[in-house]
Amino acid sequence: MSLFGFSLKPRRAKTAQTAKDRLQLLLAHERAGGSGAADFLPQLQNDILEVIRKYVTVADEDVEIRLQRDNAVSSLEINIEMPADSGKKPRS
Amino acid sequence: MSLFGFSLKPRRAKTAQTAKDRLQLLLAHERAGGSGAADFLPQLQNDILEVIRKYVTVADEDVEIRLQRDNAVSSLEINIEMPADSGKKPRS
Numbered sequence: 001m002s003l004f005g006f007s008l009k010p011r012r013a014k015t016a017q018t019a020k021d022r023l024q025l026l027l028a029h030e031r032a033g034g035s036g037a038a039d040f041l042p043q044l045q046n047d048i049l050e051v052i053r054k055y056v057t058v059a060d061e062d063v064e065i066r067l068q069r070d071n072a073v074s075s076l077e078i079n080i081e082m083p084a085d086s087g088k089k090p091r092s
Numbered sequence: 093m094s095l096f097g098f099s100l101k102p103r104r105a106k107t108a109q110t111a112k113d114r115l116q117l118l119l120a121h122e123r124a125g126g127s128g129a130a131d132f133l134p135q136l137q138n139d140i141l142e143v144i145r146k147y148v149t150v151a152d153e154d155v156e157i158r159l160q161r162d163n164a165v166s167s168l169e170i171n172i173e174m175p176a177d178s179g180k181k182p183r184s
Contacts, residue, residue: 019124020124021121021122021123021124022120022121022122022124023119023120023121023122024118024119024120024122025117025118025119025120026116026117026118026119027115027116027117027118028114028115028116028117029113029114029115030113030114030115030116031113031176032111032112032113032114032176040147040148043147044143044144044147047143047146048140048143051136051139051140051143052136054139055132055135055136056132084123084124
């Protein structure tokens with residue numbers, strides 16, 4: 001399954017018999033100046049997770065986060081596995 | 093420049109002389125049940141944009157959003173261009 005050229009690779013079969021939904025988020029921040037300034041991804045990561053939790057129930061142990069930073073590009077990858085149909089009503 | 097197998101492709105040179113930062117976000121939700129239920133990406137899209145605006149100044153016209161949905165996978169792509177060094181202090 002390939003979307004936009006990035007692929008949802010099969011996750012480890014931790015709970016092989018349980019149907020799982022998967023949420024994959026990739027975020028890249030490319031800085032023209034290459035200054036290394038304004039690197040807000042570590043904070044943004046928490047905010048995004050909080051926002052996702054408005055919609056689905058996510059256990060901490062089912063979240064996998066990778067953060068990479070160099071001078072010109074910072075990138076954030078968040079992989080979440082959750083029981084199928086774990087959706088919930090968003091808070092208003 | 094390729095990260096995780098997805099590539100930050102060069103954007104249109106709308107303001108060719110101005111250094112631009114770019115933020116690219118890709119999000120895919122794969123539903124095990126394939127039911128089409130719990131498709132919260134349209135709402136999540138607004139929440140994520142709001143969260144990003146805590147950290148950087150983003151003009152509406154610099155945001156490009158693509159949302160795709162089928163039975164098993166919904167995906168969201170957000171591309172943002174912003175002036176270099178448009179970072180701001182996050183609200184507490």
